[in-house]
Amino acid sequence: MKSYAKIAIGAGLATALLSSAALAQQTVTLMAYSGLFQERYAKAVVEPFMKANPDIKVEYFPMPNSAQMLGNLRAQKAAPQADVVIMDVSVSKAATDEKLLTKIDEKSVPNVADLYPTARIPDVDGVAVTFDNLVLLYNTDVVKEAPKSWMDLADKKYAGKVAIPGMPDIQGLSLVLIADKARGGTDYLKNVDKGIAALGEIAPNVQTWEPKPEVYVTIVSGQATVGAGWNARAQVNIDTSNGKLGATLPAEGSVFQINTINQVAGGPGKDAATKFINYALGPEAQKAFTEAMFYAPTNAKAQISEAAIERTAVKSMDKVIAVDWIALAKVREPIMNEWRRKVIPLSR
Incomplete structure (x- = not known):
C-alpha cells in the first residue's frame, strides 16, 4: 500500500509540475x-x-x-x-x-x-x-526564351495566360511604378497615369489578379504561362519545380x-x-x-553563404528603381482607385 501511495504522490507531483510549467509558458x-x-x-x-x-x-x-x-x-x-x-x-x-x-x-x-x-x-x-525585389515569372516548358520586357506580358500570345497579384497587393502596385517610370513618368507621388495605362494594355491577357494558392504554383502547373512575383519565393519554386519555373529581371528594372x-x-x-x-x-x-x-x-x-546571397535581391541592386514607400503610402489609395477604374474593367 505504501508503494502505491508513493506512486500516487509522485504522479500527483509530476502533474502539478507539468501544470505549473504550462502556466509559466508564455x-x-x-x-x-x-x-x-x-x-x-x-x-x-x-x-x-x-x-x-x-x-x-x-x-x-x-x-x-x-x-x-x-x-x-x-x-x-x-x-x-x-x-x-x-x-x-x-x-x-x-x-x-x-x-x-x-x-x-x-x-x-x-x-x-x-x-x-x-x-x-x-x-x-x-x-x-x-529585403526582396519583383521579377517576371514564366513557365520554362512553354516559354523557351526569357522575356526581355515587362510589356511582353501584353503580347497576344499570352492571352488568358498572365497571372499577376493585383492591388491591393503590393506586387500589382510595384508593377505600376515600374511601368510608369519606363514610359517616362517623372513623379509617382503626383500621378502614375502612364503606369496605369501600361497595366491597362496587359489587363486583357490577365487570367487572374488573385492567383491561388500562389502565382508561382499557378505558373508551374501551366494554368498560367507568365506573371509577376517576388524573387525570394521564385528562387525556392525554381528549385522545387526542377527548373519548370523561370524568373528574370526585365530591361525596365525592378523595385526593392x-x-x-x-x-x-x-x-x-x-x-x-x-x-x-x-x-x-x-x-x-x-x-x-x-x-x-x-x-x-x-x-x-x-x-x-555566397551561393545564397547571389540569388537574393542583392544581385539586382543596379537595376532597382528608387521608391519612397513611406511617401507612397499617402497616395496608395488614389492609385488603387485608378486601378479599379482603368485596369480591372479591361481584364478578360
Whole structure:
C-alpha cells in the first residue's frame, strides 16, 4: 500500500509540475505571410527560437497579404490578439500612423544596432526584417526564351495566360511604378497615369489578379504561362519545380521591397514578443532564413553563404528603381482607385 501511495504522490507531483510549467509558458502570436513563407519561416526561425526558449510558444497566424493583416489589426485595436506582425513597409507605416504598433529600437531590441541603415525606416515603428525585389515569372516548358520586357506580358500570345497579384497587393502596385517610370513618368507621388495605362494594355491577357494558392504554383502547373512575383519565393519554386519555373529581371528594372517586423501595441505577449523580435533580427535567424528562402538579410553581421546571397535581391541592386514607400503610402489609395477604374474593367 505504501508503494502505491508513493506512486500516487509522485504522479500527483509530476502533474502539478507539468501544470505549473504550462502556466509559466508564455505565448507569442505571430501574424505573417501564409504559404511558402510560413513553411520556411517556421522552420528557419520560429522552431529554433522555441527550442532555445522552451518557456515561450510561438503561434503562427497566417495571412495572404499585408492589407489583410492591417485589417485584422484595426479590427482588434481595442483588444489585440496578435503580438508580432511581419508586413510590407508601406502598410507598416499606415499601422504606425494609426498607433497600432509599439516602437522597436535598440533599447528594447539590441539586435537593431546591427541592422543596415536602410533597415531603419523614418516614421515607422517596425524595422526591416527582409529585403526582396519583383521579377517576371514564366513557365520554362512553354516559354523557351526569357522575356526581355515587362510589356511582353501584353503580347497576344499570352492571352488568358498572365497571372499577376493585383492591388491591393503590393506586387500589382510595384508593377505600376515600374511601368510608369519606363514610359517616362517623372513623379509617382503626383500621378502614375502612364503606369496605369501600361497595366491597362496587359489587363486583357490577365487570367487572374488573385492567383491561388500562389502565382508561382499557378505558373508551374501551366494554368498560367507568365506573371509577376517576388524573387525570394521564385528562387525556392525554381528549385522545387526542377527548373519548370523561370524568373528574370526585365530591361525596365525592378523595385526593392521591404518586409518589416512589428510589435503590436497592447499585444498580450509583451516581453516574450520583444524577445522573439530580437531573435528574428539576429545574425543566426537572418542567416537561416536567407539560406532557406533567399530573402536578402537586414542584419549586417549575418554570415550568408555566397551561393545564397547571389540569388537574393542583392544581385539586382543596379537595376532597382528608387521608391519612397513611406511617401507612397499617402497616395496608395488614389492609385488603387485608378486601378479599379482603368485596369480591372479591361481584364478578360
